[in-house]
Amino acid sequence: MEAKSTYNLRLLGLEIVGIIVGLLFLVPFYFVIVNSMKTFGEILINSSSLPSSLNFSNYVKVWDIMKFPKAFLNSLLITVFSNLGLVVISSMAAYRLVRRPSRFNNLVFLAFVAAMVIPFQSIMIPLVRVASEVGLMDSIPGLVVCYFGFGVSLNVFLYHGFIKSIPMEIEESATVDGCTPYGVFWKIVFPLLKPMTVTIILLNSLWIWNDFLLPMLVLNSPDLRTIPLTTYSFFGQYTKQWDLALAALVLGVLPIVIFFLAMQRHIIEGITAGSVKG
Template sequence: MHTAANLSKRSWRKLLLTAIIWILALLFFAPIYIVILNSFKTKPELMVSAISLPKSIDFGNYATILTNNDFFPSLLFSVFIVAVTTTLTILVSSLAGYSLARWKSKFSGAIMLVFLSTLFVPFQVYMVALIVIARDLHLTGNAIGLILIYIALGMPVPIFLYRSYAYAMSTEIEEAAAIDGCSRLQLFFRVVLPLMKPITATVAVLNALWSWGEFLVAFLVYGNHKPMTIPLSQQYFFGTYNQQWHLIMTGFVVSTIPIVIFYILMQKHIVKGIAAGAVKG
């Protein structure tokens, strides 16, 4: 009796949990569904109803967006900014995180604490000072300045992740490589960094997602210089196509496709890395 009652209770809990998950998933995907749905509508159809199906699949909105003179330069510029920022962030943070993990000193934890403490300070607190310093260093209005500031702002979390991951790594392989004559840099790039592939994929995804959609820093540091990043170009896009929500939503869809593809590709590596690490452990 007790066993049957326990099984029934567990079944109801599982059913309730499944229902809650489905409800949350629907709430999460509802805005995405509405945006994609309305990207295939004409303006009159959208004005009638935002949730009804389009009368026909029309790619005219996408043709308008793709033939816009500012779209492709902004897309390529955003890809360049994200690629350089992510690559340099991975390079610097992996070196810093690994060094802090292998540095047997009380100062290692203190330095890490200083890095993490910056996360508790809102950007608006030091925003003005950052812009003043960037202007004095001639880093405003150019891509190099934007990349350097992105790297600086996005560094604490990757360093923390690499340091934590390096702590859990065995030092036997490193010691064997050192005995074979590897220098410190050879040891890191040939042995350590390949072993850090799972956390590297995680850092790449987090950094790319942030820098791709970031607006405020780009607006303050880079301004209205051309080519613009995707978030900056969308601001002027709204002004050009004011009240034309079918085109605005189409712009949202097109601008998110590259980063979604990147996330899907990298997610596979993250899952494989986590699974490999679990089996090894």
């Protein structure tokens, strides 16, 4: 009989260190939430203290100034349609690269992997020029297309590893039963990709929802601004409205935090499953 692991001082020390590190990561959230309920004067006097009273007037002002429902809708549309396109394009591309191995497909996959290490700042000026030439500037569909280009590399990489774990015999059986190649993918393979699909949607949503630089470059009209762009409007050249800006941050982050907490268990499940190869 194997000896059971005992709780010792080493494990206790690791737990204490883990708790301290966790608390350190929560400190910024404390400052944001607490100071979002204070007046500007209270923030300047003592930003670390609790508010004297629960004051939600900042949230009411921000809701009107930001036109929050409009900004929320813009962010939601961009995130949803970007995710839909990335999932469809990336899953089909990865399936083709895995199931039709060739020197050309291997080079294509290497190109996807290499594209992951290219920093956005090095290509943002050419991106703006190209987007302007093809009519993608200042439109939500144009921004979604840009996200297709930047997100497809990582998505193909993740799907590529996951599809390798799916037995070929399942697809061969479906083909023998008369299923077309597209039917094999959409009816057999794609449902098996659910853990990785959920993981990719979560990672893409966190990135796209909170992204600031790409929407700032592509979107110019005030009516098309996302939540990060509208939040930036509280930081001017001479004044910084910290009381309103922090309330705006809470409103902007809250939806994606709720979504992440509800779906986070699928991240480890999807990545772990993708690491197992058949």
